[in-house]
Amino acid sequence: MERIENGIKETVIHAIFHLYGEQVSADLLLVQKTRREFSGDFTLIVFPLLKISRKSAEETADAIGHYCVSNNSYLKSYNAIKGFLNISVSQEYWFNFLFSELQREDYGTLPVSANSPKVMIEFSSPNTNKPLHLGHIRNNLLGFSISRITEACGNRVRKVNLVNDRGIHICKSMIAWKLFGNGETPGQSNMKGDHLVGKYYVEYEKVYRRQVSELIEKGADPEQAAEQAPILLQAREMLRKWEADDPETRELWERMNHWVYEGFNVTYKRLGVDFDKIYYESETYKLGKELVLKGLREGILVQKEDGSVWADLCNDGLDTKLLLRSDGTSVYMTQDVGTAHQRYAEFEFDQHIYVVGNEQNYHFQVLKLVLKKLGFDWADRLYHLSYGMVELPEGKMKSREGTVVDADDLLDEMEKTARQMSEELGKLEEYGEEQKEVIYRQIGLGALKYYILKVDPKKNMTFNPNESIDFNGNTGPFIQYSYARIQSVLRKASETGDRNIIMNLNDKEVYLIRMIYEFPEIISESASTLNPSLIANFLFDLSREFNQFYHDFSILSAESHELVVLRTHLAKAVGNVLKSGMGLLGIEVPERM
RNA sequence: GGUUCCGUAGCUCAGUUGGAUAGAGCAACAGCCUUCUAAGCUGUGGGUCGCGCGUUCGAAUCGCGCCGGAAUCACCA
Numbered sequence: 098m099e100r101i102e103n104g105i106k107e108t109v110i111h112a113i114f115h116l117y118g119e120q121v122s123a124d125l126l127l128v129q130k131t132r133r134e135f136s137g138d139f140t141l142i143v144f145p146l147l148k149i150s151r152k153s154a155e156e157t158a159d160a161i162g163h164y165c166v167s168n169n170s171y172l173k174s175y176n177a178i179k180g181f182l183n184i185s186v187s188q189e190y191w192f193n194f195l196f197s198e199l200q201r202e203d204y205g206t207l208p209v210s211a212n213s214p215k216v217m218i219e220f221s222s223p224n225t226n227k228p229l230h231l232g233h234i235r236n237n238l239l240g241f242s243i244s245r246i247t248e249a250c251g252n253r254v255r256k257v258n259l260v261n262d263r264g265i266h267i268c269k270s271m272i273a274w275k276l277f278g279n280g281e282t283p284g285q286s287n288m289k290g291d292h293l294v295g296k297y298y299v300e301y302e303k304v305y306r307r308q309v310s311e312l313i314e315k316g317a318d319p320e321q322a323a324e325q326a327p328i329l330l331q332a333r334e335m336l337r338k339w340e341a342d343d344p345e346t347r348e349l350w351e352r353m354n355h356w357v358y359e360g361f362n363v364t365y366k367r368l369g370v371d372f373d374k375i376y377y378e379s380e381t382y383k384l385g386k387e388l389v390l391k392g393l394r395e396g397i398l399v400q401k402e403d404g405s406v407w408a409d410l411c412n413d414g415l416d417t418k419l420l421l422r423s424d425g426t427s428v429y430m431t432q433d434v435g436t437a438h439q440r441y442a443e444f445e446f447d448q449h450i451y452v453v454g455n456e457q458n459y460h461f462q463v464l465k466l467v468l469k470k471l472g473f474d475w476a477d478r479l480y481h482l483s484y485g486m487v488e489l490p491e492g493k494m495k496s497r498e499g500t501v502v503d504a505d506d507l508l509d510e511m512e513k514t515a516r517q518m519s520e521e522l523g524k525l526e527e528y529g530e531e532q533k534e535v536i537y538r539q540i541g542l543g544a545l546k547y548y549i550l551k552v553d554p555k556k557n558m559t560f561n562p563n564e565s566i567d568f569n570g571n572t573g574p575f576i577q578y579s580y581a582r583i584q585s586v587l588r589k590a591s592e593t594g595d596r597n598i599i600m601n602l603n604d605k606e607v608y609l610i611r612m613i614y615e616f617p618e619i620i621s622e623s624a625s626t627l628n629p630s631l632i633a634n635f636l637f638d639l640s641r642e643f644n645q646f647y648h649d650f651s652i653l654s655a656e657s658h659e660l661v662v663l664r665t666h667l668a669k670a671v672g673n674v675l676k677s678g679m680g681l682l683g684i685e686v687p688e689r690m
Numbered sequence: 691g692g693u694u695c696c697g698u699a700g701c702u703c704a705g706u707u708g709g710a711u712a713g714a715g716c717a718a719c720a721g722c723c724u725u726c727u728a729a730g731c732u733g734u735g736g737g738u739c740g741c742g743c744g745u746u747c748g749a750a751u752c753g754c755g756c757c758g759g760a761a762u763c764a765c766c767a
Binding site for chain 2: 124127129132134135140142144147154178179180181224261264265266378403405414415416419421422423424426428429430432454455456457458459460462483485486488490518519522524540551552553555556557558559561563564567568569570571572574575577578579581582585586589590622626628630631634637638641644645647648649651652653654668689690
């Protein structure tokens with residue numbers, strides 16, 4: 098679609114050549130949306146042009162404005178205030194735009210073809226020793242939304258998850274289960290598998306702390322005690338056995354991880370996220386080793402006397418980084434080097450986005466550098482979407498103090514509140530129980546997702562439970578409600594009518610069309626900055642604007658038949674954008690609420 | 691201490707390559723439903739944009755220096 102701003106710039110370039118005899122480049126020209134208080138649609142800032150015109154700001158703006166209006170058919174009028182040239186686009190233009198482009202359901206998105214760029218997006222990446230919590234929710238929602246947005250910009254997207262299924266953390270749950278579990282299974286206890294495994298992780302911590310303090314009471318040095326608690330030694334022994342492929346340990350490991358996956362799948366499903374491929378660290382953790390050894394042979398990496406292998410990144414302003422332990426085993430970095438290599442071999446991505454918290458900024462800086470040093474030029478295609486921590490009003494979540502917000506509990510809570518609220522309002526009475534449940538879920542989830550996605554990913558955010566279940570103001574349900582109201586109107590409207598009559602659009606109508614006109618740019622901006630909050634805030638503004646319009650003007654009882662047709666199409670266009678915008682956030686919109 | 695990020699209304703947040711008088715929501719108070727869904731709309735109060743200096747026609751935005759906060763700097767992941 099041809100952007101009006103570009104047309105204006107082109108005309109202005111001609112104007113300047115015509116008026117002042119100088120050829121200017123388009124990037125000297127700044128065209129933006131005209132602010133609400135002034136009349137006009139687009140504003141050219143003329144200050145940078147004064148050196149060329151050698152006239153006052155107002156004179157220059159006036160001359161350029163005059164030229165634009167007489168030489169560009171869809172530019173209708175202008176006004177010049179100081180150095181701001183406000184230009185109005187003709188009503189015919191907006192009218193035609195509304196009845197063509199804006200009626201498409203896929204308005205704002207680009208098609209994906211076999212030649213489209215390939216983008217791999219890793220998100221979620223949980224450990225398997227405990228259930229998902231609020232921090233994971235932010236990760237999953239961001240990852241999923243970024244995937245949708247990236248796809249809407251015409252990329253082939255592959256969503257991947259890297260499950261951290263091995264290591265000392267799962268051994269801790271395993272040893273606690275073995276010692277105190279009496280064979281407890283999720284089925285017996287009627288507990289989600291991930292919660293059951295998490296329960297034993299907590300149990301481990303309890304026992305461990307008790308043992309440490311017992312050792313200290315007996316006179317042990319605190320640091321030594323922390324290292325020598327019997328249950329820790331048992332967990333380590335279990336990890337050793339795991340690495341040695343001990344059948345019994347492996348069997349227990351498989352069993353407990355399986356419980357966890359069943360639990361995770363339930364949560365993923367409720368959250369509405371999914372993956373194209375799941376990688377397991379137990380299968381990938383050795384992959385980098387060969388690449389590292391090859392790098393060592395080629396002299397890119399260095400080996401210490403004890404046999405450990407390091408990357409020297411001092412010349413890049415970083416430190417040295419361990420890649421293989423002295424016993425030859427891999428560390429996390431090694432694993433990520435191998436995984437990236439494997440993924441490139443499989444998918445040949447043009448871009449690989451890692452949705453991982455900002456506590457790993459350093460890790461990804463190092464990862465890119467190491468890959469680069471090893472000679473992989475695609476290392477430049479890796480991008481770490483570093484998002485901020487989620488905190489509670491009282492401060493950080495601490496598992497030790499039991500302040501961690503569990504994902505399943507939170508989802509239950511949101512749904513419960515949505516149900517209460519809906520029942521109070523009593524607007525769904527004609528619906529069956531099943532349909533009602535669907536809507537409660539949509540609203541509860543919509544509130545949670547929107548609450549988290551409306552803030553800039555890179556910033557830390559405060560999760561206030563009271564605010565998150567608020568359904569008024571800048572919230573998901575507010576946008577859902579706006580959509581539902583539009584659908585209600587559309588159900589009552591008849592589609593017929595003459596679309597070719599041009600009439601005077603009122604300010605609010607033009608403003609709404611202008612806002613929707615922005616949508617494609619909002620999407621591409623949010624894709625290039627990997628920031629769904631731009632879309633969230635846009636949808637809120639659009640909803641607010643529509644609600645005002647809805648309040649001030651009647652759609653179905655407008656003064657003339659033509660006006661009814663116009664406003665019906667406008668409402669439909671707004672509805673389309675709300676629905677597809679929410680879709681990009683991974684949020685569903687109900688037809689009624 | 692080094693590196694990176696952040697500091698905008700009482701609270702939660704917008705403010706994209708520097709542009710006109712810095713905006714929303716929540717909370718408080720006051721109004722609007724015989725009219726398309728009041729989960730809505732309207733109004734009132736609320737700010738030295740952490741502080742200072744600089745760059746220029748113009749700075750919340752860019753640069754430098756402070757102050758305050760976060761993350762990270764493991765033979766952890």
